[in-house]
Amino acid sequence: MEQFYTIQGEGFNTGRAAYFIRLGGCDVGCVWCDVKESWPVDAHPRQSLTRLVDAVTEHPGRNVVITGGEPLMHDLAPLTAALHHAGCQTWIETSGAYPLSGTWDWICVSPKKFKAPLPSVLAAAHELKIIIFNKSDFAWAEQHAALVGPACRLYLQPEWSKAPDMMPLLVEYVKNNPQWQVSLQTHKFLDIP
Numbered sequence: 497m498e499q500f501y502t503i504q505g506e507g508f509n510t511g512r513a514a515y516f517i518r519l520g521g522c523d524v525g526c527v528w529c530d531v532k533e534s535w536p537v538d539a540h541p542r543q544s545l546t547r548l549v550d551a552v553t554e555h556p557g558r559n560v561v562i563t564g565g566e567p568l569m570h571d572l573a574p575l576t577a578a579l580h581h582a583g584c585q586t587w588i589e590t591s592g593a594y595p596l597s598g599t600w601d602w603i604c605v606s607p608k609k610f611k612a613p614l615p616s617v618l619a620a621a622h623e624l625k626i627i628i629f630n631k632s633d634f635a636w637a638e639q640h641a642a643l644v645g646p647a648c649r650l651y652l653q654p655e656w657s658k659a660p661d662m663m664p665l666l667v668e669y670v671k672n673n674p675q676w677q678v679s680l681q682t683h684k685f686l687d688i689p
């Protein structure tokens with residue numbers, strides 16, 4: 497759907513330069529999704545792997561984030577193989593609703609109530625990033641934290657429009673449950689993609 501070189505705004509890798517590839521197609525249907533234009537799978541032009549990898553390597557950064565849409569609706573094995581061949585690190589942003597494909601240096605799973613994550617994807621996560629939209633999301637976060645591996649990093653990220661209301665609760669939650677960390681969509685404050 498789009499590709500851009502920017503700063504990873506969220507989660508564990510916040511602040512690091514990364515090339516983003518946003519793949520079209522998602523059927524999870526989050527009411528608060530901030531890229532609804534990514535949902536239709538056929539609305540976005542196709543690109544060859546060669547062209548995609550060439551575009552990445554025109555920039556000095558070698559961290560590549562595959563996002564969407566829901567990127568795991570596609571077989572990502574060819575894309576991650578080509579990126580690794582070009583010397584890139586592969587990072588994914590996924591809801592976990594579809595089986596993993598591809599080989600990954602960093603897996604961020606952000607599970608959604610609208611379509612449950614697969615246990616196999618949760619088990620492979622390096623990072624669990626729960627979006628806090630209302631109070632019930634804290635208990636829901638704990639349910640998913642029980643399904644990830646022991647080394648998985650735990651993040652709570654406010655849903656953008658609800659952040660003014662939810663941030664005080666989120667801060668108190670992390671102070672009382674320090675296994676969790678706060679993640680903010682810092683690119684939105686920086687006004688970058």
Ligand SMILES: C[S@@+](CC[C@H](N)C(=O)[O-])C[C@H]1O[C@@H](n2cnc3c(N)ncnc32)[C@H](O)[C@@H]1O
Pocket residue numbers: 522528529530531563564565566567589590591592605606625627653654655656657681
């Ligand atoms: C647009 S999604 C694409 C990747 C994948 N479909 C997913 O949901 O993880 C990228 C990240 O943005 C988060 N996100 C989407 N809309 C948001 C919003 N309104 N506020 C905060 N985070 C949001 C998602 O939870 C996910 O972690």
Ligand SMILES: Nc1nc2[nH]cc(C(=O)O)c2c(=O)[nH]1
Pocket residue numbers: 502503504505506563564589683688689
């Ligand atoms: N800067 C920046 N960081 C991000 N981290 C995850 C994003 C996403 O939409 O997947 C995203 C994004 O859209 N922009």
Ligand code: SF4
Pocket residue numbers: 522523524525526529530531532534564565566591608
């Ligand atoms: S799973 Fe991701 S892309 Fe799909 S609707 Fe939810 S936030 Fe948007």
Ligand SMILES: [Mg+2]
Pocket residue numbers: 530531
């Ligand atoms: Mg985004």
